[in-house]
Amino acid sequence: MILAILQARMSSTRLPGKVLKPILGRPMLAWQIDRIRRSKAIDRLVVATSRDASDDAIEAFCARNGTLCYRGALHDVLARFHGAVEAFGPAEHVIRLTADCPLIDWTIIDAAVALQKREGSDLAGNGIHRTFPDGLDVEVVAVSALDRAHREATNPESREHVTQYIYRHPEKFRLAHLTQIPDLGALRWTVDTPADFEMVEKVFIGLAGLDNNFLQQDVLRFLDQHPEIAAINAPVS
DSSP states (O other): OEEEEEEOOSOOSSSTTGGGOEETTEEHHHHHHHHHTTOSSOSEEEEEEESSGGGHHHHHHHHHTTOEEEEEOSSOHHHHHHHHHHHHOOOSEEEEEETTOTTOOHHHHHHHHHHHHHHTOSEEESSSSOOSOBTOOOEEEEHHHHHHHHHHOOSHHHHHSTTHHHHTOTTTSOEEEOOOSSOOTTOBOOOSSHHHHHHHHHHHHHTGGGTTOOOHHHHHHHHHHOHHHHGGGOOOO
């Protein structure tokens, strides 16, 4: 089984509560879950949040929307993922997704799964050698590799960033990198700040007629037509 785990929390330092901020009357998290569920590779999806009281709202959202939810450590996200696999597995592979990526393209999820199967890698993703916009991040991790990382990783940073131990130890794990041409890695489609949220909200509003059924290419086309929206959160050079 392939288990998709979407990590989410309310206690973002730069934009608290961002995952449930409304876009067109729906929480941002609801838009992202709809997009993830279009994937043909995913067998089961679970939202992994923390046991902190601030994340009660995420558990309540999941209950209202028929979405599986697992609650674990706030900062030890690696342990949270391991616990989610134990609770909702057994699984052979985990797809790691983050709730600050509401524009996630499900065809990229499926491409990462296909790459992992083709290469037989412990981890396949597009975040290390970045050629996709920041905000279309996906990692496919063998549960055996996740288990090993959970056993061996002791650094707090590696516990917080789920796959860091894996990609920092290529002598232990086999990695595969999903890339594309042209290189769009400089684009910022993630949501960490109020400006990020404003840009993404305007994309959803602008593409509302597609009923959330739009891909990376549609967003690129829209932003090309509306450079003033792309500029809202563009990095300052």
